[in-house]
Amino acid sequence: MAVAAIPPFERFYEAHNGEVLAFLRRRAGRDRADDLFQETFLRALRAYGRLEHGDHLRAWVMTIAANTLVDAARRDRPTGELVVEPGGEDPLPAFEELAPLTDGLPPKERAAVVLRYGYALDYDEIGAALGSSEDAARQAASAGVRRLRKEKDA
């Protein structure tokens, strides 16, 4: 199957910057979102020259945004203290809420669970972000959820 060509960075940035900023504002609030926005796209820029194709760039940049959030949360709270902002505008669980819960999962299952339930990405996007297929992403997410239930019951 033919893969998409890598668009000039300008096109990529214009196509996704609004969505990335909205996502970061929901997670981190308007004040902190600006810095995270810049960091997300600077990270994307650094990696952009190494991309091998232009498929799933939305999932790719959303994953970078999610990682940027996690790193910032770590920097801000090195003790791992959990802060959940009550009554956010977003119906999805905050990453801070989900991340510690999934700490014990194998990396791939954890990423699939977080991207699915934390960020509501579609399975094909998660697969793209993880470098696997849509089915594999679905299986990783459901295996992760099963494992979490088991741990909870144990």
Place this chain on the structure above:
Amino acid sequence: MTGVPATLDARFRAAAAATGELDVAYDVLDDTPVGKLLVGVSERGLCSVHFDPDPERELEDLARRFGPRVLRSPSAIDRARLELDEYFSGRRHAFDLELDLRGMPDFYERVLAELARVEYGHTTTYGALAARVGAPKAARAVGTVMNRNPIPIVLPCHRVVGASGSLTGYGGGLERKEWLLRLEGALL
């Protein structure tokens, strides 16, 4: 089109250029005396000046030549913008900009290097330029190089005219060639 505030957008574009990670930073100068110009710079220097740019096509072209990290970043081209402004107002007769001609075929590079030596207010002919790169019969090929000059104005292909003195042709249109030669006092 996007929901990003202008200040945040500008801040990112400047920061991106400052990292040195861009293959090309560019901006579009909207109202020069010769119309709209897209100006692109790489880490090595000025790499593109384009009349009447069609951004879609120009970006693809820059990405193909220099790499995909092509971003509009107005602050990155400040130096080129300033020198072009000075040139258009008649205050500058020679550009003091590094140029990036990567990927040009050898013949192009030789011709463009000779072209760079044609001084402000002077003209030469396609044939004379061909002779100066050691290919006296290649006037037509030199014409092709002029037509595809990636950095017009700064690499002054407008100073190259036909043997009869007629303006002959110009990638940016004859009107512009005439305007530039008049600015330089090479046409009365």
